[in-house]
Amino acid sequence: MTTHYYTASSLDGFIATADHSLDWLLRQDIDEAGPMAYAGFREGLGAMAMGAHTYEWVMRHDEGGWDYTLPAWVFTHRELDIPDGADIRLTQEDVRAVHGEMVGAAGDKDIWLVGGGELVGRFADAGLIDEVWIQYAPVTLGSGAPVLPRALDLELIDAARNRNFLCGRYRVLRAE
Numbered sequence: 630m631t632t633h634y635y636t637a638s639s640l641d642g643f644i645a646t647a648d649h650s651l652d653w654l655l656r657q658d659i660d661e662a663g664p665m666a667y668a669g670f671r672e673g674l675g676a677m678a679m680g681a682h683t684y685e686w687v688m689r690h691d692e693g694g695w696d697y698t699l700p701a702w703v704f705t706h707r708e709l710d711i712p713d714g715a716d717i718r719l720t721q722e723d724v725r726a727v728h729g730e731m732v733g734a735a736g737d738k739d740i741w742l743v744g745g746g747e748l749v750g751r752f753a754d755a756g757l758i759d760e761v762w763i764q765y766a767p768v769t770l771g772s773g774a775p776v777l778p779r780a781l782d783l784e785l786i787d788a789a790r791n792r793n794f795l796c797g798r799y800r801v802l803r804a805e
């Protein structure tokens with residue numbers, strides 16, 4: 630079981646503009662069945678987690694609303710609306726406790742941390758991230774939501790080009 634942070638970033642390390650726009654990302658060309666794309670990544674997953682702003686973005690922008698079948702944990706201090714039938718748990722628990730619940734739900738499958746960066750940083754602080762996958766779009770944003778605002782050492786274990794994207798897969802190195 631592996632815990633992944635899988636996301637797309639600008640070249641200067643932002644996953645969204647300050648006003649939560651992903652227009653810079655959505656206009657890029659990617660082969661959804663190509664190297665390191667979401668379709669292949671998705672197959673190994675058994676659970677997912679995200680912060681409230683990411684959840685709200687998905688609910689605003691994904692056509693037809695929430696279409697994930699994975700059990701999902703959404704970190705929030707608010708009572709967010711949950712679509713009928715969606716397997717979503719709102720939580721403000723410590724990331725260690727939530728990760729334990731996710732491992733239990735995922736069986737022998739992997740965990741996807743969707744973002745944002747500060748929430749993923751909390752998982753990193755607790756030593757709970759194994760891999761970081763970043764699809765770099767050919768833009769700089771100058772400011773915005775940081776991809777992972779922590780100091781971590783990573784080992785590059787795979788790299789690919791997928792149309793407009795430079796894709797990197799990294800293993801998180803832990804202090805001995």
Ligand SMILES: NC(=O)c1ccc[n+]([C@@H]2O[C@H](COP(=O)([O-])OP(=O)(O)OC[C@H]3O[C@@H](n4cnc5c(N)ncnc54)[C@H](OP(=O)(O)O)[C@@H]3O)[C@@H](O)[C@H]2O)c1
Nearest residue numbers: 637644645649680681682683686704705706707744745774
């Ligand atoms: N480029 C990509 O592929 C990609 C991927 C993922 C996300 N995104 C975008 O990046 C942006 C991320 O926004 P963001 O940095 O603000 O991060 P976020 O993690 O999505 O949202 C942060 C909010 O989540 C809640 N939260 C986070 N940690 C919590 C905790 N431990 N306990 C309880 N609540 C917690 C808080 O909301 P409340 O206190 O209001 O409840 C917090 O203000 C979004 O616009 C998203 O759409 C982009």
